[in-house]
Amino acid sequence: DAGVIQSPRHEVTEMGQEVTLRCKPISGHDYLFWYRQTMMRGLELLIYFNNNVPIDDSGMPEDRFSAKMPNASFSTLKIQPSEPRDSAVYFCASSGITEAFFGQGTRLTVV
Amino acid sequence: GIQVEQSPPDLILQEGANSTLRCNFSDSVNNLQWFHQNPWGQLINLFYIPSGTKQNGRLSATTVATERYSLLYISSSQTTDSGVYFCAVEQGAGNKLTFGGGTRVLVKP
Numbered sequence: 001d002a003g004v005i006q007s008p009r010h011e012v013t014e015m016g017q018e019v020t021l022r023c024k025p026i027s028g029h030d031y032l033f034w035y036r037q038t039m040m041r042g043l044e045l046l047i048y049f050n051n052n053v054p055i056d057d058s059g060m061p062e063d064r065f066s067a068k069m070p071n072a073s074f075s076t077l078k079i080q081p082s083e084p085r086d087s088a089v090y091f092c093a094s095s096g097i098t099e100a101f102f103g104q105g106t107r108l109t110v111v
Numbered sequence: 112g113i114q115v116e117q118s119p120p121d122l123i124l125q126e127g128a129n130s131t132l133r134c135n136f137s138d139s140v141n142n143l144q145w146f147h148q149n150p151w152g153q154l155i156n157l158f159y160i161p162s163g164t165k166q167n168g169r170l171s172a173t174t175v176a177t178e179r180y181s182l183l184y185i186s187s188s189q190t191t192d193s194g195v196y197f198c199a200v201e202q203g204a205g206n207k208l209t210f211g212g213g214t215r216v217l218v219k220p
Contacts, residue, residue: 031206043197043210055205089152095206099144099159105152 004103006092012109018080021106024073025094033100034067034077035091043091049075082110113138115211117198122216124188132183132214134198142201143174144208145183149194157183157196188218 114137145157174181199208
């Protein structure tokens, strides 16, 4: 397996624009997670899915953030409208019953 | 929620030196993982170690779940060991991880 695949790797956008981050989990993994990494807050969980169903979205900072998992091989994290404070590295991870594996992340810069 | 504390926050090593990184957690956990974030930002799995001891080359890890801590040992450090080491724990159902603040390691040649 190629591991968890995220796209794009880098995204620069203007404040107010919509941003969509994409993730393909490892085949066969039942869990999918979205994390955000910032200098101030470290690595924090935003939302996670089990068998394509959102289980816990308590980490989603605001209503501007939304995530979907339409099937077992694809998930999106959308920010609309984006703000400069959303600038961070966003990681997608997937797991089965044991360890989680992370994608390479998307570095988002909102100017 | 659970608190995960890592120490030391920063570590500077001379190439060839050994070191120990510590992870303390405030409540019982189901699982624990160690990651290395390399200078390019990639999170690399090192160990999945809810209890006991594991070794992988120059790295080894020990988790004493009853005492709520885990240790990561780096022996004969190399410059490629530089980066940030994270401990992450999982409680309850769901496999979701809570991360510590990391230990930033710099290995000098």
